[in-house]
Amino acid sequence: MTSGLLLQYVAAGLTYGAIYAVVGIGFNIVYNATGIINFAQGEFVMLGGMIAWTLHRLVPLPLAVVGAVLCTMAVGALVEMTFIRRLHKPSVLRMIVITIGVSILIREVALAAWGESVRALPYFTGSEVSAIEILGARVSPQVLWTLGTGAVIVAFLVVFFEYTRVGREMRACAQNRDAAALCGLPVRNLVTLSFVLSAGIGALAGCVVSPITYTSYGIGAGLAIKGFTVAILGGLGNSMAAVAAGAVVGLLESFSVVLLPTAFKDTVSLTVLLTILVLRPAGLFGSREAARLKAF
Amino acid sequence: MRHALTALAAAFALAAPAAAQEPVKVGALLAVTGGASFLGAPEARTLEMLVEELNAQGGLAGRKVQLIVKDTGASPEKAVSFARQLIEEEKVFAIIGPSTSGETMAVKNLAEESKTLLLSCAAAEVIVNPVARWVFKTPQKDSQVAIRIFQQMRKMGIARIGVLSSNTGFGKAGKEQLAKLAPEHGIQILVDEVYDKAATDLTAEVTKLKAAGVQAIVNWSIEPAQSIVIKNARQIGMKVPIFQSHGFANIQYVKAAGEAAEGVIFPAGRLVVADVLPDSHPQKKLLEAYKKGYEARFKEDVSTFGGHAYDALLLLRKGVEQGGLDREKVRAAVENLKGVVGTAGIFNLSPTDHNGLDLDAVEMLTVKNGRFAVLGQ
Numbered sequence: 248m249t250s251g252l253l254l255q256y257v258a259a260g261l262t263y264g265a266i267y268a269v270v271g272i273g274f275n276i277v278y279n280a281t282g283i284i285n286f287a288q289g290e291f292v293m294l295g296g297m298i299a300w301t302l303h304r305l306v307p308l309p310l311a312v313v314g315a316v317l318c319t320m321a322v323g324a325l326v327e328m329t330f331i332r333r334l335h336k337p338s339v340l341r342m343i344v345i346t347i348g349v350s351i352l353i354r355e356v357a358l359a360a361w362g363e364s365v366r367a368l369p370y371f372t373g374s375e376v377s378a379i380e381i382l383g384a385r386v387s388p389q390v391l392w393t394l395g396t397g398a399v400i401v402a403f404l405v406v407f408f409e410y411t412r413v414g415r416e417m418r419a420c421a422q423n424r425d426a427a428a429l430c431g432l433p434v435r436n437l438v439t440l441s442f443v444l445s446a447g448i449g450a451l452a453g454c455v456v457s458p459i460t461y462t463s464y465g466i467g468a469g470l471a472i473k474g475f476t477v478a479i480l481g482g483l484g485n486s487m488a489a490v491a492a493g494a495v496v497g498l499l500e501s502f503s504v505v506l507l508p509t510a511f512k513d514t515v516s517l518t519v520l521l522t523i524l525v526l527r528p529a530g531l532f533g534s535r536e537a538a539r540l541k542a543f
Numbered sequence: 544m545r546h547a548l549t550a551l552a553a554a555f556a557l558a559a560p561a562a563a564q565e566p567v568k569v570g571a572l573l574a575v576t577g578g579a580s581f582l583g584a585p586e587a588r589t590l591e592m593l594v595e596e597l598n599a600q601g602g603l604a605g606r607k608v609q610l611i612v613k614d615t616g617a618s619p620e621k622a623v624s625f626a627r628q629l630i631e632e633e634k635v636f637a638i639i640g641p642s643t644s645g646e647t648m649a650v651k652n653l654a655e656e657s658k659t660l661l662l663s664c665a666a667a668e669v670i671v672n673p674v675a676r677w678v679f680k681t682p683q684k685d686s687q688v689a690i691r692i693f694q695q696m697r698k699m700g701i702a703r704i705g706v707l708s709s710n711t712g713f714g715k716a717g718k719e720q721l722a723k724l725a726p727e728h729g730i731q732i733l734v735d736e737v738y739d740k741a742a743t744d745l746t747a748e749v750t751k752l753k754a755a756g757v758q759a760i761v762n763w764s765i766e767p768a769q770s771i772v773i774k775n776a777r778q779i780g781m782k783v784p785i786f787q788s789h790g791f792a793n794i795q796y797v798k799a800a801g802e803a804a805e806g807v808i809f810p811a812g813r814l815v816v817a818d819v820l821p822d823s824h825p826q827k828k829l830l831e832a833y834k835k836g837y838e839a840r841f842k843e844d845v846s847t848f849g850g851h852a853y854d855a856l857l858l859l860r861k862g863v864e865q866g867g868l869d870r871e872k873v874r875a876a877v878e879n880l881k882g883v884v885g886t887a888g889i890f891n892l893s894p895t896d897h898n899g900l901d902l903d904a905v906e907m908l909t910v911k912n913g914r915f916a917v918l919g920q
Contacts, residue, residue: 259746363580460743
């Protein structure tokens, strides 16, 4: 294999990884605040792409993206306040059932609103055929946008959870809700905020991957599975780890194509996921002790 | 008083047959949502429009038609359970659909056992080969499509190709036809890969084709992956011709692929190029009328898939015109229809050919400036 081809596979792997990671990060926020997985995260991604597509017919692209993020954040808040806020000490199982229900609800509403057509935002820079040549490999500029967006989101989240008061309060809320409430933290508002944030980040991810993957009402579930995979693989709650895990899964899938029929691509990534979860239940980068304390 | 009673009785006598005239139930198994919604949605809309028109003209054999559409979401399991429901509970006269080949194969036996006319809107050759008594299909066969692709390749001097297909019934059937027919056309398939129907990016797959040094790519699928393939191939700098199956004949795929779709070659029925056909073409009038009616009503571009449902209802109508509402007579009538001008071509059915279209029904098309055009015109 020539080095150009080798790098082309690397580029393909990073493309997959970037898509998975940027979706996977969204899972971490709700998890960090509540200790649960929000299975409607994929639908937030879908809503972001769809709303941005609709707005883009009226306003320029950057405004459409901002608008989509804000709208989806409102949906996130609405979801939390309607279905989750009033629950007293919801069990993990109950939250899973609720969020799966919400995801189906959002999907059906999107089907009614937009129909079954597949849509795409225009490429942020360049077009469907343009590519940037890096060391002999050709990469679509949208992949760089996706990687860049992922990096910005991760940086924001690290600062937010480590260094801001609200971020630390959210983590406290996840570790022990009662203790956090006793300390006077507005636990319920923090949980709402976590849904708002993850909806916003999901929507942003949905916008930036839309030119590559296309957007339709049903795309959320598929993206969420891969995003969930890398979130788990990296170690839940850790956004930087999700990016690294995204790269690992993406590269594995890409290089599996070289050796195996492409039909085995997903098998390879799932096999790796299962193996790692058996050997390291806390994920690649998560700590064992921390994992034992968490609900998942 | 007696007169009044007589009049009343007469009124009842007149009214009675009308009240007893229950509508003819026609079932439709269509993938309105899900991965094959590109097929099922225009099919459902087409039927909705045509059945309204048909009822306005008096329906089938003087009885109104009641259309019962079941959304299978392209799932063979759902198709089977809906087919049971249509056959056993609704007791439908005939079923139009399913939209996809995998689903059709799953319900084929049900139609045979219950002696229910099944007019499939799916492409795979296996649906009608070997012939099943009660099963017909309206789209061109995938073998004919594959032959037209290979003929075109020979013209262009292409001998070594790469094949991509999705893991659906449609993709699998197409892949098999390509593999079977390639040797006799002097074409060598260097790489033959299957991808997931929900694939979001296929850069690694096309890189594999690039590494093998193929002279052309053939992609066989119905999902949005059709657009993703051509985009990714162009992005990594592959300049070879890209061929698609007849699954590409929906302008939405062209829009989704944007610039990358330019020059893609694919075989399909003439519906999508109705406006550029010469006036003398036998299909011209019908195609333009359907296109105009559909586009005015649903505010979206017509696609060949809706046309397959159009043809299915057309065959049923012609069959009922000859055989009344007797199932066996209608089946025999449909089986012997000759020279029926439909959207996919001119149907000449026979007991050994339950499709009735020949190679001429398939036109080689391409994309020029974001629109469909006849190749070489």
